[in-house]
Structure formats: C-alpha cells, structure tokens
Amino acid sequence: MRKIDYREAGVDYGKIDPLKVLAQQAAARTADNLRRHGLSEVAASRGESAHVVDCGDFYLASTTECLGTKALVADAMRQVTGRTYYDAIAQDTVAMAVNDLITVGATPVTVQAYWATGSSEWFDDAVRARDLVEGWRRACDACGAVWGGGETPALAGVVAADRIDLAASCTGLVRPKARLTLGDRLGPGDAIVLLASSGIHANGVSLARKLAERLPTGYATRLPSGATFGDALLAPTVLYAPVTEALAAAGIVPHYQANITGHGWRKVMRHPATLTYRFHTLPEVPEVLRFLQRETGGDDRAAYGNLNMGAGYALFVAAADAARAAAIAAAAGVPAVVAGAVEAGPRQVVLEPLGVTFAAGDLHLRA
Amino acid sequence: MRKIDYREAGVDYGKIDPLKVLAQQAAARTADNLRRHGLSEVAASRGESAHVVDCGDFYLASTTECLGTKALVADAMRQVTGRTYYDAIAQDTVAMAVNDLITVGATPVTVQAYWATGSSEWFDDAVRARDLVEGWRRACDACGAVWGGGETPALAGVVAADRIDLAASCTGLVRPKARLTLGDRLGPGDAIVLLASSGIHANGVSLARKLAERLPTGYATRLPSGATFGDALLAPTVLYAPVTEALAAAGIVPHYQANITGHGWRKVMRHPATLTYRFHTLPEVPEVLRFLQRETGGDDRAAYGNLNMGAGYALFVAAADAARAAAIAAAAGVPAVVAGAVEAGPRQVVLEPLGVTFAAGDLHLRA
Numbered sequence: 001m002r003k004i005d006y007r008e009a010g011v012d013y014g015k016i017d018p019l020k021v022l023a024q025q026a027a028a029r030t031a032d033n034l035r036r037h038g039l040s041e042v043a044a045s046r047g048e049s050a051h052v053v054d055c056g057d058f059y060l061a062s063t064t065e066c067l068g069t070k071a072l073v074a075d076a077m078r079q080v081t082g083r084t085y086y087d088a089i090a091q092d093t094v095a096m097a098v099n100d101l102i103t104v105g106a107t108p109v110t111v112q113a114y115w116a117t118g119s120s121e122w123f124d125d126a127v128r129a130r131d132l133v134e135g136w137r138r139a140c141d142a143c144g145a146v147w148g149g150g151e152t153p154a155l156a157g158v159v160a161a162d163r164i165d166l167a168a169s170c171t172g173l174v175r176p177k178a179r180l181t182l183g184d185r186l187g188p189g190d191a192i193v194l195l196a197s198s199g200i201h202a203n204g205v206s207l208a209r210k211l212a213e214r215l216p217t218g219y220a221t222r223l224p225s226g227a228t229f230g231d232a233l234l235a236p237t238v239l240y241a242p243v244t245e246a247l248a249a250a251g252i253v254p255h256y257q258a259n260i261t262g263h264g265w266r267k268v269m270r271h272p273a274t275l276t277y278r279f280h281t282l283p284e285v286p287e288v289l290r291f292l293q294r295e296t297g298g299d300d301r302a303a304y305g306n307l308n309m310g311a312g313y314a315l316f317v318a319a320a321d322a323a324r325a326a327a328i329a330a331a332a333g334v335p336a337v338v339a340g341a342v343e344a345g346p347r348q349v350v351l352e353p354l355g356v357t358f359a360a361g362d363l364h365l366r367a
Numbered sequence: 368m369r370k371i372d373y374r375e376a377g378v379d380y381g382k383i384d385p386l387k388v389l390a391q392q393a394a395a396r397t398a399d400n401l402r403r404h405g406l407s408e409v410a411a412s413r414g415e416s417a418h419v420v421d422c423g424d425f426y427l428a429s430t431t432e433c434l435g436t437k438a439l440v441a442d443a444m445r446q447v448t449g450r451t452y453y454d455a456i457a458q459d460t461v462a463m464a465v466n467d468l469i470t471v472g473a474t475p476v477t478v479q480a481y482w483a484t485g486s487s488e489w490f491d492d493a494v495r496a497r498d499l500v501e502g503w504r505r506a507c508d509a510c511g512a513v514w515g516g517g518e519t520p521a522l523a524g525v526v527a528a529d530r531i532d533l534a535a536s537c538t539g540l541v542r543p544k545a546r547l548t549l550g551d552r553l554g555p556g557d558a559i560v561l562l563a564s565s566g567i568h569a570n571g572v573s574l575a576r577k578l579a580e581r582l583p584t585g586y587a588t589r590l591p592s593g594a595t596f597g598d599a600l601l602a603p604t605v606l607y608a609p610v611t612e613a614l615a616a617a618g619i620v621p622h623y624q625a626n627i628t629g630h631g632w633r634k635v636m637r638h639p640a641t642l643t644y645r646f647h648t649l650p651e652v653p654e655v656l657r658f659l660q661r662e663t664g665g666d667d668r669a670a671y672g673n674l675n676m677g678a679g680y681a682l683f684v685a686a687a688d689a690a691r692a693a694a695i696a697a698a699a700g701v702p703a704v705v706a707g708a709v710e711a712g713p714r715q716v717v718l719e720p721l722g723v724t725f726a727a728g729d730l731h732l733r734a
Contacts, residue, residue: 027514036511063479
C-alpha cells in the first residue's frame with residue numbers, strides 16, 4: 001500500500017499561502033475605507049472564517065467559499081449509478097459559505113450562487129441542472145436564508161469544457177450584537193462540544209479522488225457497510241445553522257466557534273489565543289473517513305490533521321452550558337458530544353485517546 | 368470581412384437562460400425563509416442587479432459577479448508587452464460586483480474575492496500575484512469598501528491549468544431607506560444621464576477575443592490613436608460608486624439606475640415598466656469599441672445591443688436634477704451627458720441619432 005499525501009493530490013498549501021498572506025495584508029489596509037460611511041471593521045474578524053463590520057446597531061458578516069473539486073466525484077459517480085448528485089454538492093457548496101458565516105454568531109440572511117461552467121452546453125443536461133437548483137434551494141431553506149441570486153457564466157478556456165466551478169457567498173447579521181463570537185470570551189475551563197459530520201464534507205476530496213484512481217473498482221468500491229465509496233463521499237455536508245440559531249434562541253452564546261474544514265482538527269486552535277484544547281472523547285468516525293485513512297496509509301496524525309474525522313463543527317461554550325448545548329444540537333438534528341475542554345497552556349490540540357498532539361506551528365492560517 | 372456574432376464567440380444566451388429561469392423561480396421561493404428572522408425580501412429587487420432584504424431600519428443588498436473571460440486577454444497581452452494587466456482586471460472584477468450593487472441605492476460595504484486557479488503554481492508568479500492583489504485593493508479603496516477576504520482555491524481538473532477564474536461578491540447597505548432605487552418612481556419626464564465608460568469594460572470580451580484571433584497581428588494591432596487593441600481592451604472598468612455616493616451626499620436620489628453590461632443598451636429598459644427611453648444624444652464611443660464594431664462587421668443595432676458604446680451606467684433622474692447630476696458625476700471624475708428622456712409609450716429604447724430601436728422582446732433578463 002502506497003501512501004498518498006496532500007501535495008501529491010494537487011493541493012500545495014505551501015504555494016497558496018504566500019499569496020494569501022499578501023492578499024490578507026492588502027485587504028487589512030482597506031479597513032479605513034469604512035470610516036467615510038460611519039462604519040468600522042471588527043479587526044478581530046481578520047483571519048476568522050467570516051469578515052465582520054460594525055454597523056452601529058448590528059454587525060454585518062460575509063463569506064465567500066467554493067466547493068473545491070467535489071463536482072468531479074459527482075461527475076464520476078454519475079457514470080456508475082446514473083444519479084447526478086448535484087443536489088448533494090449544491091448543499092455542500094451552500095454549507096461551505098454558511099457554516100463559515102455562522103462561526104461569528106451571524107444569522108445567515110442571503111446566499112448568492114456562483115456557477116461557472118466551461119460552456120453553455122453544461123446547462124443542456126436538464127436533470128443535472130434541476131438537481132443543482134433544487135439542492136441549492138433546499139439548502140437555503142434549511143439554513144433559513146434567502147437565495148438572493150447569483151451568476152452563471154460560461155467561461156470557455158478558463159473552466160474545463162464539461163465542468164462547473166461551484167461557489168457561494170453568504171451575508172448575515174449579528175443581532176443582537178451580544179451574539180458576536182470572535183473568541184474574546186474563550187478561556188480555560190470552557191467545554192468543547194463537537195457537532196457530528198456526515199462524512200468527508202468538502203475537504204480532503206483531492207485525496208479521496210487520488211485514492212479512487214488507485215482502487216480497482218474506483219468509486220464503486222464497497223465499504224464494509226455495503227455502501228459504495230463514491231456514494232459515501234457524496235453524503236452532503238451538514239448545515240449547522242439550525243443548531244446555532246437554536247442555541248441563540250435558548251440564550252446560549254458560544255465563547256467561540258470553529259468550522260472544521262481544510263485543516264482538520266488543527267482548525268480547533270484557529271483562534272490566536274495561547275490555549276490548549278484537550279479532548280478526552282472523540283466522536284464516531286464516519287465509515288468513509290476510516291476507509292480513506294486506512295487505504296491511503298495515513299496515521300491518526302495525518303487523518304485528524306486534514307480530515308474532520310466525524311467532527312464537522314466545534315462549539316466552545318461555558319462548561320455549565322455544555323450538556324444543554326449538545327442536547328439542543330441533537331434536538332436540531334445534529335448529534336453532538338461534549339468532547340473536551342480548553343485549558344491554560346501552550347497553543348495546541350491534544351487528542352488524548354490517540355496520543356496525538358498538534359502544536360501551534362502545525363497550523364498556517366493567518367498573516 | 369466576415370461577421371462574428373456572439374453565439375459563434377462562445378456565449379449562447381439561448382442556452383443559459385432556461386437554467387437561469389429555473390434558478391430564479393426556485394430562488395424566489397426562498398424569500399419566506401426570512402420571516403423567521405423578522406426580515407423580508409424586497410420583492411421588486413428580484414430580477415434587478417442586486418438583491419435587497421428589508422432589515423427594518425435599513426436595507427441589505429448583495430451581488431456576486433464574475434469577470435468572464437477577460438483574464439485570457441490579459442494573459443495574451445503579457446506575451447506582447449510583458450505587463451501582467453492583473454491590476455486592471457482586478458478592478459474590472461470588483462467593478463462587476465460593485466457597479467451592480469449600487470444600482471439599488473446601496474453603499475458598497477464589503478467586497479469578497481473569489482480567485483480560483485487550475486493549480487497552485489499559478490501563484491508562483493509573484494509579479495502577477497502582486498498586481499492582482501494591488502489592483503483589487505485599489506479598486507476597493509476607490510469604492511470606499513472594505514476587502515473582507517475571500518477564497519483562493521486551486522481546482523485542478525475544473526479550472527484550466529494556467530488560468531484563473533476571477534469573481535467578486537459585494538454586500539452593501541441602503542441607509543437611509545429612502546435611497547432605495549428599484550424604479551417605483553421611474554416615469555415619463557425623467558431624464559437619462561449616461562456615465563462614460565472607459566472602453567469595453569468586461570462585456571463583449573468573447574467577441575473581442577474572436578476578433579483578435581483573426582487579426583494578422585492580434586492584440587498588437589494598432590488603433591488609429593496608436594494604442595494597441597489589447598491595451599485598449601484592458602482599460603479597467605470605471606467604478607461608479609464615487610458618483611452614486613456623491614449624488615446621495617448632494618441629496619439626489621435617482622428614480623432608477625442601470626449598469627450597462629452584457630446586453631448593451633438593451634439594459635436601459637431592464638425595468639419591467641412599460642416606458643419608452645428616447646435618446647437624443649449619444650456619448651462619445653471609445654475607440655476600441657468603434658474598432659470592434661467595424662472589424663466584426665456589426666451594424667449599430669448589433670453594437671449598441673451588445674456593447675456599452677461609451678455608456679457604462681445610466682442614471683434616471685428627475686428632469687430638474689439632470690444637469691446637476693451630470694456635473695456631480697464629472698466632479699467625481701466620470702464624464703456624463705444628459706442623453707435622453709423617459710416617455711409614456713411601449714417598452715423600448717430609441718436611439719434617435721442612429722435610427723435604431725430595441726423593442727421589449729429584444730431583452731431576456733427576467734423569469
């Protein structure tokens with residue numbers, strides 16, 4: 001069994017990051033522009049999952065996120081089963097933008113769609129187009145957001161001829177302002193509640209595609225449960241907005257929130273504070289992620305450092321609220337577990353059941 | 368001289384539109400989701416250039432727009448001159464989102480960047496990356512918006528290996544609410560003030576690329592002024608936010624506004640009202656558009672129906688405000704002309720100096 005790593009699978013974070021740093025520095029310099037409108041940037045939101053502007057009576061939050069390469073999995077699986085799966089990846093795309101937006105305490109209000117194809121012919125496939133539209137609509141409904149519109153360009157020469165580049169933007173409001181969660185109240189003693197993922201979501205897909213190329217039956221490979229690898233990969237990303245709205249309705253304001261995406265459990269320490277995040281309990285690992293780990297030869301460190309491994313979203317709450325927060329999440333349809341706690345100590349994530357520790361230097365998110 | 372039409376140049380509106388209709392209908396059904404947050408959609412914004420939500424004390428507006436294929440022109444011109452032009456096309460991309468947003472009376476607040484490449488290597492070119500970042504920042508500065516962040520995915524297999532798909536999202540506020548311009552006050556007697564374009568902006572680029580393929584010296588072809596075709600095409604799109612903000616500061620609220628983009632002057636009648644838009648004066652046509660028209664064999668009807676022909680943005684104002692609005696625009700750096708008037712009559716655009724009329728049926732924007 002040959003190991004596959006992320007660089008080999010086409011995602012080279014070492015190359016993306018210098019440009020990101022340059023862009024982040026330039027972007028930060030534009031904050032002063034808001035003064036002429038009587039607004040101001042919430043500086044602590046720089047580097048967070050959503051950008052936040054102080055508008056006086058409320059905060060305005062916004063995100064833009066893309067699906068990544070998961071549409072290639074849908075396209076390949078259609079050859080196997082005849083289903084388009086575009087309803088599923090539509091939900092994934094909406095989830096990427098919404099699950100980031102809600103981390104700052106925002107209620108998602110408007111979702112915009114960005115669907116760039118390689119040619120106008122992409123839209124000739126009426127079944128696929130309808131699945132995309134319906135999946136997008138249902139995801140917006142589930143999040144309580146309005147689908148405001150979007151852009152559907154045909155970009156011959158930029159996007160591959162038979163492909164689509166799916167992205168979403170989300171705008172939201174933090175009202176009342178006390179709902180803002182940028183981590184200023186995060187501290188030792190807080191509990192960490194993990195919300196279940198449904199599978200790979202939309203991160204680690206390049207690795208999964210690489211594996212599919214190597215498996216004799218590709219995406220049709222059966223997992224122990226009998227599900228195919230492809231079907232399991234295409235379980236749509238969980239939308240966490242119903243949970244965060246239910247928490248707000250119950251009067252629970254998390255001290256911090258993290259959407260577990262491209263850097264796996266390293267994202268747990270995305271807040272810049274010097275704190276230790278210690279886990280005593282790990283959530284159940286979705287079968288497809290266990291399979292992916294085993295077949296790509298990744299150890300627990302590689303798996304938890306890059307994949308969600310069953311934890312799609314982390315809530316950091318007062319210890320006294322932890323059990324109730326988990327119960328509210330479950331009542332909103334998302335299994336949750338009180339999995340760990342925040343401690344004074346170096347910035348690190350400690351997975352006690354596995355003997356794995358991620359140090360601050362393992363994460364490179366901020367300028 | 369062989370004529371080139373839009374379908375041949377790769378943009379087939381007949382194929383895109385059915386999907387757009389399906390998406391627009393599904394999107395409209397999500398409006399009720401806002402009720403659970405005590406918000407409501409401004410229904411009249413459906414089909415307009417920006418989506419608007421009534422948030423009680425203010426309106427929230429949002430757009431998502433893409434550059435289209437203009438990056439291909441920049442890439443080709445770099446071979447000719449060594450310049451990257453990514454500062455220029457960054458401005459184009461920001462302009463696409465901001466110039467749409469301001470049509471509803473919104474102040475642009477936050478811009479999000481979407482830069483999807485075909486591989487991480489795209490970012491290895493430090494000069495091009497820096498130009499992209501700097502152009503984006505300067506465009507945000509010019510619009511008074513904060514660059515909130517964005518997404519820079521590497522999408523091997525979706526985006527062509529050495530290409531980039533550039534898009535922008537913009538969120539804005541309409542405050543005070545009286546600034547909302549969705550056309551309910553549009554009526555006979557209103558004057559039409561046209562704001563100058565700088566050239567092709569980002570619409571009609573497929574046609575220009577097709578022409579470049581046919582010209583013996585391609586983008587290096589000299590226009591009568593001595594400028595090259597490519598350099599002229601890459602003049603960045605005018606940002607109109609300084610004009611709309613200056614109008615608001617002067618107490619002028621337009622009755623309606625239209626960003627002149629993909630459907631050229633047909634966009635003048637984008638409002639669903641049954642009104643005639645009669646022009647007695649036409650703005651100066653940028654040299655590159657005159658050249659494009661002549662070399663592709665398009666008549667005035669084809670040219671004005673698809674290109675901006677010197678008019679990048681239309682303001683519909685009370686006749687008494689027209690001269691002052693034009694002067695304010697000029698003072699904000701954008702030449703403007705009081706070019707025509709709104710009349711009772713069938714929905715049509717009449718260009719008197721050219722003897723060209725666009726009827727309602729020539730425009731297919733709405734579901």
